Amino acid sequence: MTYNKYGPYLKETFGSAVYKITVDAGFTCPNRDGSKGVGGCTYCNNEKFFQDNGKDILSVKEQVLKKISYRKRKKLEKYIVYFQTYSNTYGSTDYLKSLYESVLDIKNVIGIAIGTRVDCIDDEKLKLLKEISNSHYVCLEYGLESISNETLSRINRGHDIDCFVETVKKTHEYGIDICAHLMFGFPWESQKIAKESALFLNQLPIKFVKIHQLQIVKNSIMGNDYKKSAFQLLGKNDYLNYLLDFLTALNPNTVVQRVAGDCPAEILIAAGFSESSINIAFELDQKMKELELLQGISFKEAQ
Numbered sequence: 145m146t147y148n149k150y151g152p153y154l155k156e157t158f159g160s161a162v163y164k165i166t167v168d169a170g171f172t173c174p175n176r177d178g179s180k181g182v183g184g185c186t187y188c189n190n191e192k193f194f195q196d197n198g199k200d201i202l203s204v205k206e207q208v209l210k211k212i213s214y215r216k217r218k219k220l221e222k223y224i225v226y227f228q229t230y231s232n233t234y235g236s237t238d239y240l241k242s243l244y245e246s247v248l249d250i251k252n253v254i255g256i257a258i259g260t261r262v263d264c265i266d267d268e269k270l271k272l273l274k275e276i277s278n279s280h281y282v283c284l285e286y287g288l289e290s291i292s293n294e295t296l297s298r299i300n301r302g303h304d305i306d307c308f309v310e311t312v313k314k315t316h317e318y319g320i321d322i323c324a325h326l327m328f329g330f331p332w333e334s335q336k337i338a339k340e341s342a343l344f345l346n347q348l349p350i351k352f353v354k355i356h357q358l359q360i361v362k363n364s365i366m367g368n369d370y371k372k373s374a375f376q377l378l379g380k381n382d383y384l385n386y387l388l389d390f391l392t393a394l395n396p397n398t399v400v401q402r403v404a405g406d407c408p409a410e411i412l413i414a415a416g417f418s419e420s421s422i423n424i425a426f427e428l429d430q431k432m433k434e435l436e437l438l439q440g441i442s443f444k445e446a447q
């Protein structure tokens with residue numbers, strides 16, 4: 145295997161195919177509601193994550209049951225419920241407990257993955273997740289997006305690298321798996337950030353990564369800027385080169401959950417390439433084979 149892929153990892157760890165069921169729990173985000181900053185991250189338009197485009201809002205449990213009912217191989221699968229939309233720890237601990245527990249008794253649900261911000265978690269919430277992890281799988285997914293404080297400031301992330309590092313270390317002390325999200329293609333960054341990002345993550349107790357390319361979407365600050373003055377986005381070959389630099393320097397034990405993102409056409413303003421994330425993953429694999437590259441090849445050399 146050219147890099148450490150999530151599907152095989154899940155199969156090996158849980159003994160069968162595991163499918164992630166994405167839900168919208170109706171949270172907001174402290175970077176959008178005014179408590180952290182104004183207007184949110186500049187690239188963000190969370191409409192792309194709304195269930196059914198905002199229609200037919202179901203409880204989280206109902207969403208999971210509905211999505212499982214559509215699965216053709218449901219007798220053979222296990223499920224991780226993925227709380228994706230906005231910041232899914234942005235509520236009282238009592239509320240989070242009832243929310244997370246509402247899906248755990250569903251047949252074949254083995255655990256939860258929770259997408260959130262590093263400034264949106266505390267010891268009380270981590271204790272709750274630790275308790276849940278005694279009986280179910282738990283993973284916290286933290287948005288980092290860039291290892292550059294300059295970029296975090298320019299994209300209005302509302303937290304810096306130190307905050308990310310501190311939260312990752314604290315989460316690890318509670319024994320909870322961590323996934324870091326990264327984005328490549330900010331026009332003021334260069335390809336060297338790809339390898340630097342891997343070296344940065346290698347120093348932290350991070351088990352999973354998700355990578356995606358910058359895309360320009362409607363109703364975002366960056367989208368408005370782009371319409372006034374378009375800037376260069378990473379083309380497919382450049383993006384693949386970023387991925388190669390990143391993966392060859394990444395600790396081979398880190399599991400890669402995603403190597404590119406997809407964006408619904410109705411909210412997309414601009415993208416550097418039109419290939420789907422599945423096609424990018426395929427081309428990446430081909431390229432790594434052709435070049436005889438493996439995840440962590442330079443990580444190992446540096447040891």
Ligand code: SF4
Pocket residue numbers: 173174175176183184185188189190230231261287
């Ligand atoms: S990208 Fe995430 S953290 Fe940033 S504004 Fe959007 S929902 Fe909030």
